[in-house]
Amino acid sequence: MKVCVVGLGYIGLPTAALMACNGLKVVGVDIRDEIVEKLKLGIVSIDEPGLASIVRDAISNGTLKPTTVCEPADAFVIAVPTPVSHDYVPGKSYKAADMTLVEAAALSVAGVLQRGNLVVLESTSPPGTTTGMVKNILEQNNKAGLKAGHDFYLAYSPERVMPTNIIAEMTNNDRVVGGIDAKSGRRAKDLYAHFVKGKIFETDSTTAEVVKLAENTYRDVNIALANELAKICQTVSADVWDVVRLANHHPRVHLHQPGPGVGGHCIAVDPWFFVEKSPDHATLINAARHVNDAQPEFVVQWIDDLLTAHKVKLTAFLGLTYKADVDDTRESPAIEIVEKFRAMGRSLIVCDPHVEVWKNDKAAANLDDAVAQADALVILVNHREFQKLASMDLTGKLLIDTRRTFKDAAPPKGAEYHLLGSAARPTGANL
Ligand code: SAJ
Numbered sequence: 001m002k003v004c005v006v007g008l009g010y011i012g013l014p015t016a017a018l019m020a021c022n023g024l025k026v027v028g029v030d031i032r033d034e035i036v037e038k039l040k041l042g043i044v045s046i047d048e049p050g051l052a053s054i055v056r057d058a059i060s061n062g063t064l065k066p067t068t069v070c071e072p073a074d075a076f077v078i079a080v081p082t083p084v085s086h087d088y089v090p091g092k093s094y095k096a097a098d099m100t101l102v103e104a105a106a107l108s109v110a111g112v113l114q115r116g117n118l119v120v121l122e123s124t125s126p127p128g129t130t131t132g133m134v135k136n137i138l139e140q141n142n143k144a145g146l147k148a149g150h151d152f153y154l155a156y157s158p159e160r161v162m163p164t165n166i167i168a169e170m171t172n173n174d175r176v177v178g179g180i181d182a183k184s185g186r187r188a189k190d191l192y193a194h195f196v197k198g199k200i201f202e203t204d205s206t207t208a209e210v211v212k213l214a215e216n217t218y219r220d221v222n223i224a225l226a227n228e229l230a231k232i233c234q235t236v237s238a239d240v241w242d243v244v245r246l247a248n249h250h251p252r253v254h255l256h257q258p259g260p261g262v263g264g265h266c267i268a269v270d271p272w273f274f275v276e277k278s279p280d281h282a283t284l285i286n287a288a289r290h291v292n293d294a295q296p297e298f299v300v301q302w303i304d305d306l307l308t309a310h311k312v313k314l315t316a317f318l319g320l321t322y323k324a325d326v327d328d329t330r331e332s333p334a335i336e337i338v339e340k341f342r343a344m345g346r347s348l349i350v351c352d353p354h355v356e357v358w359k360n361d362k363a364a365a366n367l368d369d370a371v372a373q374a375d376a377l378v379i380l381v382n383h384r385e386f387q388k389l390a391s392m393d394l395t396g397k398l399l400i401d402t403r404r405t406f407k408d409a410a411p412p413k414g415a416e417y418h419l420l421g422s423a424a425r426p427t428g429a430n431l
Contacts, residue, residue, distance in 0.1 A: 178208025261333025319381025
């Protein structure tokens with residue numbers, strides 16, 4: 001069986017590689033020439049544990065072929081990004097889905113579509129995309145006048161993997177497939193059964209689209225609640241981290257963690273698809289998005305007050321990525337915060353072991369260099385590397401933490417330590 005995977009990014013590439021390692025002949029398609037050329041040489045630009053080796057194996061044994069154009073196959077998987085607009089829709093309080101890459105991918109599949117083929121959309125999409133836009137493009141642009149559900153099969157199946165553990169999760173997590181009809185769902189299930197060891201549940205395509213959005217919206221709303229609790233705790237002098245930890249001992253409560261904001265290409269994006277589709281009903285979802293989008297600004301004000309009160313001359317911002325131990329800076333609240341401070345004219349340096357250079361920011365050579373230069377350190381991302389601070393001499397420094405980096409251990413000695421969402425505690429206090 002030959003599969004054409006369209007989009008060789010964070011999801012498409014591991015999907016293509018896992019299929020290729022599990023008995024399928026895979027053509028991996030990406031419009032970015034340089035990515036394809038590098039892959040042909042076995043060079044993988046995505047920093048994801050275990051990915052490079054399975055990609056290289058599949059390419060060297062000929063089961064995965066990277067290319068820039070779709071070719072005829074038995075099945076097609078579309079895994080291209082679906083971002084949202086940078087700004088709010090004019091006159092509205094929400095952002096709009098940008099479906100241009102799905103449109104282009106569906107068009108390229110339509111050009112080579114044959115009777116009996118299966119097409120699966122994996123990109124996170126607004127409800128109704130599979131039965132609407134994708135079905136229409138495929139039907140209207142294939143050469144033989146093929147109809148979905150009659151002449152070819154069409155389904156939606158979302159991924160639900162965590163960056164840094166993609167290979168294991170793509171293999172072992174349960175999966176949902178939704179066909180536009182029962183046969184399409186069954187075909188899609190058979191395709192994923194080649195490499196998925198978790199359970200595969202069948203439903204209809206629109207329900208599957210909503211399942212994906214509901215999962216990420218659950219996380220976004222829950223994080224908004226945690227961020228709101230952090231602000232309340234700061235006002236009433238309670239400790240939000242203790243609140244979350246202790247409340248989660250309730251058997252039916254699972255509060256998420258507060259932080260400097262929500263980044264990445266999923267949680268901060270997907271809830272907008274609900275709001276755009278159903279603005280009158282998605283009011284809680286909309287409010288949560290606004291709470292999380294406003295969190296960097298709240299954090300900037302809190303940090304700025306501390307820097308001013310301590311007459312700080314040079315601040316080192318530690319961490320630029322959207323979360324810990326990844327190299328991904330997309331939609332990163334840390335970057336938004338650094339840019340706000342730069343615009344305010346604060347003297348600053350940045351330090352992130354996972355990011356080589358960020359624009360023109362002055363980067364510290366490493367953590368030791370950042371500590372040596374700055375009189376205040378602000379942890380925006382809790383990279384494992386920053387645990388080293390606990391054994392460094394931070395005497396006289398101001399240490400501001402937005403992530404409860406040191407967990408249950410005492411924070412570094414010598415520094416004056418301030419933790420988001422909690423009353424200031426002297427260094428070394430038993431948290
Ligand atoms: N964050 C918090 N508090 C939390 C959890 C996260 O502030 O309690 C922040 C993070 O720092 C980050 C953002 O939210 O800025 C998103 O982080 P995330 O870990 O929730 O999400 P992603 O985008 O890295 O990956 C998610 C997957 N997350 C996990 O498995 C933990 C998963 O929910 C989705 O399947 C996946 O996105 C996807 O592809 O949609």
